[in-house]
Amino acid sequence: MAIKHVISARQFDVKLLEHIFLLTERIKKGRYNKNALAGKIMATLFYEPSTRTRLSFESAMLRLGGKFISTENAAEFSSAAKGETLQDTVRVVNSYADVIVLRHFEPGASEFAAKYSKVPIINAGDGEGEHPTQAILDLYTIFSKFAHKNIQVTMIGDLTYGRTVHSLSQLLSLYPGIKLVFCSPKALAIPSKLKSELSSRKIDFEETEDFGMSIKSADVIYQTRIQKERFKSQKEYQKYKGTYIIDNNVLKNIKKSAVIMHPLPRVNEIAEEVDSNRRAIYFEQVKNGIYVRMALLLYLFDKA
Amino acid sequence: MAIKHVISARQFDVKLLEHIFLLTERIKKGRYNKNALAGKIMATLFYEPSTRTRLSFESAMLRLGGKFISTENAAEFSSAAKGETLQDTVRVVNSYADVIVLRHFEPGASEFAAKYSKVPIINAGDGEGEHPTQAILDLYTIFSKFAHKNIQVTMIGDLTYGRTVHSLSQLLSLYPGIKLVFCSPKALAIPSKLKSELSSRKIDFEETEDFGMSIKSADVIYQTRIQKERFKSQKEYQKYKGTYIIDNNVLKNIKKSAVIMHPLPRVNEIAEEVDSNRRAIYFEQVKNGIYVRMALLLYLFDKA
Amino acid sequence: MAIKHVISARQFDVKLLEHIFLLTERIKKGRYNKNALAGKIMATLFYEPSTRTRLSFESAMLRLGGKFISTENAAEFSSAAKGETLQDTVRVVNSYADVIVLRHFEPGASEFAAKYSKVPIINAGDGEGEHPTQAILDLYTIFSKFAHKNIQVTMIGDLTYGRTVHSLSQLLSLYPGIKLVFCSPKALAIPSKLKSELSSRKIDFEETEDFGMSIKSADVIYQTRIQKERFKSQKEYQKYKGTYIIDNNVLKNIKKSAVIMHPLPRVNEIAEEVDSNRRAIYFEQVKNGIYVRMALLLYLFDKA
Numbered sequence: 001m002a003i004k005h006v007i008s009a010r011q012f013d014v015k016l017l018e019h020i021f022l023l024t025e026r027i028k029k030g031r032y033n034k035n036a037l038a039g040k041i042m043a044t045l046f047y048e049p050s051t052r053t054r055l056s057f058e059s060a061m062l063r064l065g066g067k068f069i070s071t072e073n074a075a076e077f078s079s080a081a082k083g084e085t086l087q088d089t090v091r092v093v094n095s096y097a098d099v100i101v102l103r104h105f106e107p108g109a110s111e112f113a114a115k116y117s118k119v120p121i122i123n124a125g126d127g128e129g130e131h132p133t134q135a136i137l138d139l140y141t142i143f144s145k146f147a148h149k150n151i152q153v154t155m156i157g158d159l160t161y162g163r164t165v166h167s168l169s170q171l172l173s174l175y176p177g178i179k180l181v182f183c184s185p186k187a188l189a190i191p192s193k194l195k196s197e198l199s200s201r202k203i204d205f206e207e208t209e210d211f212g213m214s215i216k217s218a219d220v221i222y223q224t225r226i227q228k229e230r231f232k233s234q235k236e237y238q239k240y241k242g243t244y245i246i247d248n249n250v251l252k253n254i255k256k257s258a259v260i261m262h263p264l265p266r267v268n269e270i271a272e273e274v275d276s277n278r279r280a281i282y283f284e285q286v287k288n289g290i291y292v293r294m295a296l297l298l299y300l301f302d303k304a
Numbered sequence: 305m306a307i308k309h310v311i312s313a314r315q316f317d318v319k320l321l322e323h324i325f326l327l328t329e330r331i332k333k334g335r336y337n338k339n340a341l342a343g344k345i346m347a348t349l350f351y352e353p354s355t356r357t358r359l360s361f362e363s364a365m366l367r368l369g370g371k372f373i374s375t376e377n378a379a380e381f382s383s384a385a386k387g388e389t390l391q392d393t394v395r396v397v398n399s400y401a402d403v404i405v406l407r408h409f410e411p412g413a414s415e416f417a418a419k420y421s422k423v424p425i426i427n428a429g430d431g432e433g434e435h436p437t438q439a440i441l442d443l444y445t446i447f448s449k450f451a452h453k454n455i456q457v458t459m460i461g462d463l464t465y466g467r468t469v470h471s472l473s474q475l476l477s478l479y480p481g482i483k484l485v486f487c488s489p490k491a492l493a494i495p496s497k498l499k500s501e502l503s504s505r506k507i508d509f510e511e512t513e514d515f516g517m518s519i520k521s522a523d524v525i526y527q528t529r530i531q532k533e534r535f536k537s538q539k540e541y542q543k544y545k546g547t548y549i550i551d552n553n554v555l556k557n558i559k560k561s562a563v564i565m566h567p568l569p570r571v572n573e574i575a576e577e578v579d580s581n582r583r584a585i586y587f588e589q590v591k592n593g594i595y596v597r598m599a600l601l602l603y604l605f606d607k608a
Numbered sequence: 609m610a611i612k613h614v615i616s617a618r619q620f621d622v623k624l625l626e627h628i629f630l631l632t633e634r635i636k637k638g639r640y641n642k643n644a645l646a647g648k649i650m651a652t653l654f655y656e657p658s659t660r661t662r663l664s665f666e667s668a669m670l671r672l673g674g675k676f677i678s679t680e681n682a683a684e685f686s687s688a689a690k691g692e693t694l695q696d697t698v699r700v701v702n703s704y705a706d707v708i709v710l711r712h713f714e715p716g717a718s719e720f721a722a723k724y725s726k727v728p729i730i731n732a733g734d735g736e737g738e739h740p741t742q743a744i745l746d747l748y749t750i751f752s753k754f755a756h757k758n759i760q761v762t763m764i765g766d767l768t769y770g771r772t773v774h775s776l777s778q779l780l781s782l783y784p785g786i787k788l789v790f791c792s793p794k795a796l797a798i799p800s801k802l803k804s805e806l807s808s809r810k811i812d813f814e815e816t817e818d819f820g821m822s823i824k825s826a827d828v829i830y831q832t833r834i835q836k837e838r839f840k841s842q843k844e845y846q847k848y849k850g851t852y853i854i855d856n857n858v859l860k861n862i863k864k865s866a867v868i869m870h871p872l873p874r875v876n877e878i879a880e881e882v883d884s885n886r887r888a889i890y891f892e893q894v895k896n897g898i899y900v901r902m903a904l905l906l907y908l909f910d911k912a
Contacts, residue, residue, distance in 0.1 A: 034647065039338065041366055043359065051679045052700060055651065058677045059704040062649055069362045071355045072376065072680065082529075084569035087576075092356060092568065095591040096363040225690075264700065265692035272695075287703040343642065345670055347663065373666045375659045376680065386833075388873035391880075396660060396872065399895040400667040 005114040005121045006296055009132045009167040014174050021140055023295040023304050024288070032294070036303045037066035043097035044068060045089070046124070047075040047104045052264070053124050053131075056286075057101045060293035069096060075105070087116040094118050099300060102126075120300040128163055134263055135167035137292040141285050142172075142220055145259050149177035154214045156244055157224035157269065159184040164263045165224060166194055173203045180205040183214035183244070188230060211244050215254050221246070222261045223269055247271035251279070261285060309418040309425040310600055313436045313471040318478050325444055327599040327608050328592070336598070340607045341370035347401035348372060349393070350428070351379040351408045356569070357428050357435075360590075361405045364597035373400060379409070391420040398422050403604060406430075424604040432467055438567055439471035441596040445589050446476075446524055449563050453481035458518045460548055461528030461573065463488040468567045469528060470498055477507045484509040487518035489544045492534060515548050519558050525550070526565045527573055551575035555583070565589060613722040613729040614904055617740045617775040622782050629748055631903040631912050632896070640902070644911045645674035651705035652676060653697070654732070655683040655712045660872070661732050661739075664894075665709045668901035677704060683713070695724040702726050707908060710734075728908040736771055742871055743775035745900040749893050750780075750828055753867050757785035762822045764852055765832030765877065767792040772871045773832060774802055781811045788813040791822035791852070796838060819852050823862050829854070830869045831877055855879035859887070869893060 003011045012020075026032060042061045044054050049072060058068050074089075086104070090113045093100055101122045102110050107129030114121045125131040142153070153172060155165050159182050169190070172178050180203060182190050189207060198205050208214050215221050223246055231237035246260060251274065262270055262282040274280050298304045307315045316324075330336055346365045348358050353376060362372050378393075390408070394417045397404055405426045406414050411433030418425045429435040446457070457476060459469050463486050473494070476482050484507060486494050493511060502509050512518050519525050527550055535541040550564060555578065566574055566586040578584050602608045611619045620628075634640055650669045652662050657680060666676045682697075694712070698721045701708055709730045710718050715737030722729045733739040750761070761780060763773050767790050777798070780786050788811060790798050797815060806813050816822050823829050831854055839845040854868060859882065870878055870890040882888050906912045 041363055051682060055677045055679070055701070055704050059649055062675045062677070067366045069359045069366070071359070074355060082569050083571040085576075088569060091587050092590050093359070095587070095594055096359050265690050265696060267691040272693075283699050283703070286700050290703055345667055371670045373663045373670070375663070378659060386873050387875040389880075392873060395891050396894050397663065399891070399898055400663050 004300070005110070005117070005123075006132055006300070007110045007114055007121065007123045008130050009135045009170045011132075012136065012171065012174075017136070017139065017171070017174070019304070020136065020292070020295050020299060021143065023298060024140055024291045027291045027294050028288075032064075032298070033303070034063070035065035036298060037061065037064040037301060040066040040098045040301065041096065042066055042068040042099050042101060042297075043093050044070045044101045044124075045074050045093060045103070046070075046072055047102075047109075049073060050103055050125060053103065054101075056289050057122070057124065057293055060290050060297060063290070064294055064297060066297070086113055090116045090121075099297070122296070122300075125163070128161055130167050131163050132167055133289070133293055133296060134164050135171050136296070137285060137289040138164070138168050138222070138261065138263070139171045140292050141261065141281065141288050142259075144288070145281070146219055148175045151177075151219040152179045152181060152217055153220040153222060154181040154183060154218035155222040155224070156183045156211065156214065158188045158226045158230055159190040159224075160188045161227075161230060162224050165190070165222070168222070169194060169198065173198055173201050176202075178203070181214050181218065182207045183209065183211055185209060185226075185236070185239075187232070187236070188226065212253065215250070215258075217255070218258055219255065220259055220261060221254065223266075224263060225265070225267055225269055241268075245269055245271065246274055248273050248277075251277060254279075308604070309414070309421070309427075310436055310604070311414045311418055311425065311427045312434050313439045313474045315436075316440065316475065316478075321440070321443065321475070321478070323608070324440065324596070324599050324603060325447065327602060328444055328595045331595045331598050332592075336368075336602070337607070338367070339369035340602060341365065341368040341605060344370040344403070344605065345401045346370055346372040346403050346405060346601075347397050348374045348405045348428075349378050349397060349407070350374075350376055351406075351413075353377060354407055354429060357407065358405075360593050361426070361428065361597055364594050364601060367594070368598055368601060370601070390417055394420045394425075403601070426600070426604075429467070432465055434471050435467050436471055437593070437597055437600060438468050439475050440600070441589060441593045442468070442472050442526070442565065442567070443475045444596050445565065445585065445592050446563075448592070449585070450523055452479045455481075455523040456483045456485060456521055457524040457526060458485040458487060458522035459526045459528070460487045460515065460518065462492045462530045462534055463494040463528075464492045465531075465534060466528050469494070469526070472526070473498060473502065477502055477505045480506075482507070485518050485522065486511045487513065487515055487548070489513060489530075489540070491536070491540070492530065516557065519554070519562075521559070522562055523559065524563055524565060525558065527570075528567060529569070529571055529573055545572075549573055549575065550578055552577050552581075555581060558583075612908070613718070613725070613731075614740055614908070615718045615722055615729065615731045616738050617743045617778045619740075620744065620779065620782075625744070625747065625779070625782070627912070628744065628900070628903050628907060629751065631906060632748055632899045635899045635902050636896075640672075640906070641911070642671070643673035644906060645669065645672040645909060648674040648706045648909065649704065650674055650676040650707050650709060650905075651701050652678045652709045652732075653682050653701060653711070654680055655710075655717075657681060658711050658733060661711065662709075664897050665730070665732065665901055668898050668905060671898070672902055672905060674905070694721055698724045698729075707905070730904070730908070733771070736769055738775050739771050740775055741897070741901055741904060742772050743779050744904070745893060745897040746772070746776050746830070746869065746871070747779045748900050749869065749889065749896050750867075752896070753889070754827055756783045759785075759827040760787040760789060760825055761828040761830060762789040762791060762826035763830040763832070764791045764819065764822065766796045766834045766838055767798040767832075768796045769835075769838065770832050773798070773830070776830070777802060777806065781806055781809050784810075786811070789822050789826065790815045791817065791819055793817060793834075793844070795840070795844070796834065820861065823858070823866075826862065826866055828867055828869060829862065831874070832871060833873070833875055833877055849876075853877055853879065854882055856881050856885075859885060862887075
């Protein structure tokens with residue numbers, strides 16, 4: 001399985017993931033060619049702002065000796081405002097760069113762009129669609145802590161709209177023996193499409209509204225942000241906002257060996273007092289994000 | 305003829321153009337020093353957004369081993385908002401960079417800036433003024449397809465406000481034996497100043513509203529965008545919008561050897577179905593844009 | 609005295625300043641390793657725009673062989689808009705970069721950020737707080753013209769809110785024998801906190817509204833911008849705006865050996881006719897800004 005673009009978590013099978021993770025491991029240890037991508041240019045083409053993701057990709061490129069050109073707000077500033085189609089923009093940027101990192105507000109934008117691109121497209125988030133490199137770095141982080149089997153991963157928060165949760169569930173479902181627990185308000189449960197998919201793969205999963213139960217036996221607690229605007233009433237929002245919070249008290253009720261993850265940014269769903277706990281690994285995720293993106297770049301440029 | 309700044313197409317004579325084009329040709333073939341501009345810094349100073357042009361210059365600089373610093377929206381973000389004059393900004397950026405690529409909304413801004421700059425200024429578009437590097441890359445693209453003589457170049461669209469058309473006409477008029485045909489609604493005809501200039505140089509040119517006739521015997525069909533806001537009435541706009549469109553049907557009525565060019569971005573004035581036709585060379589223009597800008601940079605830094 | 613972050617002018621004593629200035633001197637003469645910071649990445653994290661300062665730091669980094677990642681408008685574009693705290697952002701960017709240049713609208717932001725950062729933070733302005741690198745480059749510029757003793761430095765303009773004036777006064781007060789004269793409308797006089805500080809250090813200083821007297825015997829005339837919005841009435845603004853202006857006429861009444869400085873941007877408080885006078889050194893300040901920032905970077909990375 002060789003892929004030319006990174007569009008969706010669905011493109012990755014266990015073999016390819018293992019290849020990427022071995023590479024990531026080597027990079028983490030500093031065992032890589034710091035000039036592997038010398039002479040290569042990345043274009044970060046962001047149709048909606050995401051400074052964090054953009055800087056992560058750009059930092060990854062620089063660490064491999066590559067360079068980048070960048071636009072922070074393609075939608076407002078570029079030819080798009082003059083009515084240019086995405087395919088034209090992609091074809092133009094093909095002359096400027098050797099790889100395009102694309103962030104777009106519309107689901108499917110990256111897949112569409114890839115059809116018109118001779119250089120690799122990396123999906124850095126397409127609306128409510130996917131954000132595959134986030135899912136891959138999350139999976140890498142989990143496997144850097146646990147063996148691939150017999151672990152329980154509990155995902156909490158907005159499971160309807162959280163594309164991170166969908167892509168990560170999808171990747172986890174490739175590994176038999178992993179149990180998934182989804183904890184959310186009923187109104188923000190995982191989509192039925194994802195449920196059917198997990199069922200068809202005979203994945204052991206559970207849905208619950210009970211935060212306490214969901215984390216008790218979890219090995220991985222994957223917390224996400226709940227956005228106010230997803231709720232019908234302010235009252236309902238306050239109820240869940242106040243319930244699904246990880247603080248030092250909660251830490252007493254989870255496994256000693258558990259880890260707490262978050263795709264960031266967080267607001268208050270993990271209290272800051274938790275940061276210094278060794279089980280809190282969300283800033284480790286950020287660091288792994290650089291390594292995984294470096295690995296994916298090396299792979300796409302056939303330097304892996 | 306040696307130039308220190310690139311402000312206007314008028315600075316270029318045949319000899320200098322030939323020098324630049326020979327250099328461009330060598331770059332296109334990869335025969336250039338990839339570290340020619342090592343240690344040099346370009347500042348892209350954009351007072352109005354033009355992601356496409358900015359990225360093109362930045363990519364050109366990187367390919368020569370140079371680096372860049374950049375501002376995407378100088379007018380809103382910089383000291384300009386505090387009332388700083390352009391000349392002060394230019395003098396300040398002289399301490400930061402070895403060449404300044406300036407995009408400004410006011411005609412004449414680059415010429416003015418050049419008076420205060422010890423480092424080369426490259427005009428990347430000054431309002432309805434000029435965009436000389438676009439004209440030079442267009443000319444290079446034409447000459448990469450045809451000999452310098454006995455060709456007909458038809459320019460279509462908004463010929464009143466289209467600075468690209470003016471600068472390109474100006475450059476083409478340096479070469480005897482080229483026939484120019486201007487096809488536009490009467491309300492958007494070429495300015496009388498340009499007409500007098502072409503007449504005084506004894507250039508063979510024609511004006512018409514008849515799209516079909518204008519392209520029939522053309523070797524180069526240079527299509528441009530017509531902006532809605534240029535028309536007095538919506539009705540008039542619709543009329544021309546619907547008429548001056550190049551699609552597969554139109555292709556049947558043009559020369560087999562003709563080429564179709566466009567400065568981009570396009571909206572619908574060239575149908576997407578035309579893209580795959582070998583006569584459509586607008587994306588080749590984009591690629592040539594990088595090479596020509598690299599050549600100009602080498603020239604300005606005396607590395608040519 | 610070793611410092612890890614550059615947060616405030618108060619961190620610098622005479623010995624450290626001398627060290628930085630010797631380094632700056634060497635850099636100015638081109639005697640430095642152009643690859644000293646190869647492999648290092650700077651993040652310029654600007655929560656309010658300041659193109660000038662940002663480009664100065666980025667240019668300094670590039671000249672030392674380093675690279676940078678950048679955000680021009682962190683407040684609007686980044687996770688901050690989603691409610692992320694500054695400490696989280698800093699911890700995240702720690703994974704992306706080896707040094708963070710922070711511009712923030714809130715006084716104290718850099719000091720706060722430094723508490724959470726493993727990589728050096730450089731304060732590039734925090735609201736009405738400090739802008740230490742500006743003060744250091746100003747001091748360097750003064751000492752490049754005069755011995756450390758027996759000079760009169762006159763500062764003019766908005767002395768209440770001008771953070772540059774506060775930090776520079778603070779640094780100058782480390783050197784006995786320097787006389788400070790503060791010339792401003794009463795409503796915009798230096799804060800009493802600064803006055804007590806200068807008194808406690810036995811610094812010779814004077815306050816006046818009399819522009820003519822203040823500059824007559826000055827060796828250094830440090831002019832600053834007065835912002836319209838600081839005044840209660842339009843009339844009062846016009847009065848001072850019209851009075852505190854340096855033009856060719858004023859030059860007749862100052863010392864032949866005096867120098868005229870300004871942190872820039874200026875509006876009309878120094879007439880453009882003054883620029884060509886050899887006593888006008890404000891553009892020299894800009895150039896020194898690059899050298900001083902390079903020196904500080906080398907120092908922070910222990911390459912000094």
